[in-house]
Amino acid sequence: MPKFNRRSFLQLGVAGIGISLAFLWEKISFSHNEFLKHxxxxxxxxxxxxxxxxxxxxxxxxxxxxxxxxxxxTHLGCTIDKIENGRLVCPCHGSEYDLDGNAIKGPAYKPLENIPSEVSADQQHIQIKT
Ligand code: FES
Known part of the structure; x- marks a missing residue:
């Protein structure tokens, strides 16, 4: 039967503290990365x-x-930079989107990503959260 003396008790305590610190470090660095993503x-x-x-x-x-x-x-990622007849038009392969970002002519079939945003109180800027 194993004996627990003061030395083994201290070793277990140090190991427990080490594991706790590693866990906390992981949590802190994950939170930091999440913060930087936005x-x-x-x-x-x-x-x-x-x-x-x-x-x-x-x-x-x-x-x-x-x-x-x-x-x-949403087809192959080209930058949409023009509007024709009220539609957003991709210059690469001609996909068209309505002003809500819905694909209405292919080859793209997925809508444009809607980005969270907020117009400033003075209506001079728009803040975009990516
Ligand atoms: S990248 Fe826009 S239609 Fe192909």
Whole structure:
């Protein structure tokens, strides 16, 4: 039968503290990585423009709602940078999206990603959370 003396008790205690610290470190670094993943960007907002194109985003400003869509086509990722007949058009293979980001002409069939955003109180900027 194994004997527990003061030395083995201390060894167990040190091992327990080490495991606890490793667990805490993992939790802290995971939280930090999650924090870094969510960046915010500030883009200029022109409330008189219905559609405004940026490198990674398209701001769609309707009467009742302002939305931000990803400008990356869901077919192969080309940047959508023009509007024709009220539709967002991909220059690469001609996919078309409505102003809500829904694919209405292929080859893309998935909608554009809707990006969480908020218009500033002075309506000069739009904050985008990616
Ligand atoms: S990348 Fe847009 S249609 Fe192909």
């Amino acid at each position: 960046k915010t960007q500030l883009l200029p907002f022109n409330k008189n423009k219905m559609v405004d194109f940026f490198k990674d985003f398209i701001i769609v400003n309707k009467k009742d709602k302002t939305t931000v869509l990803s400008s990356h086509c």
